[in-house]
Amino acid sequence: xxxxxxxxxxxxxxxxxxxxxxxxxxxxxxxxxxxxxxxxxxxxxxxxxxxxxxxxxxxxxxxxxxxxxxxxxxxxxxxxxxxxxxxxxxxxxxxxxxxxxxxxxxxxxxxxxxxxxxxxxxxxxxxxxx
Numbered sequence: 350x351x352x353x354x355x356x357x358x359x360x361x362x363x364x365x366x367x368x369x370x371x372x373x374x375x376x377x378x379x380x381x382x383x384x385x386x387x388x389x390x391x392x393x394x395x396x397x398x399x400x401x402x403x404x405x406x407x408x409x410x411x412x413x414x415x416x417x418x419x420x421x422x423x424x425x426x427x428x429x430x431x432x433x434x435x436x437x438x439x440x441x442x443x444x445x446x447x448x449x450x451x452x453x454x455x456x457x458x459x460x461x462x463x464x465x466x467x468x469x470x471x472x473x474x475x476x477x478x479x
Contacts (some may be wrong), residue, residue: 362388412476419469426462433459 361378375392379385433455440448 408476408479412473415469415473415476419466419473422462422466422469426459426466429455429458429462 363374363376363378365374366372367374373396375389377385377388379388433452436452436455440452
């Protein structure tokens with residue numbers, strides 16, 4: 350991608366991007382070398398600030414999303430734990446194959462919710478660090 354834009358009074362701004370590395374190259378040509386340098390410095394500062402603000406916004410959004418998911422998963426975990434406890438109370442003396450299969454299914458659901466909860470907690474801590 351090459352874009353050249355002619356600006357008034359013969360100044361030229363060139364922006365190119367390497368498709369493989371996705372690196373942008375900005376150059377300018379002006380009658381005064383200091384003007385070209387100042388333009389490039391201003392542009393780089395602007396792009397740097399934009400990227401920094403974008404990354405901060407993305408991290409903030411990620412943190413909010415993870416916080417929401419933690420709340421949802423916490424409820425799911427409590428629900429699955431309660432379902433398992435109720436099942437065990439109702440079937441305290443029964444050891445039929447169907448009862449054991451259902452208890453295994455409920456235990457797996459609790460373990461799955463625990464694992465999701467732990468992973469989200471890790472992501473939340475990482476988002477706080479970043």
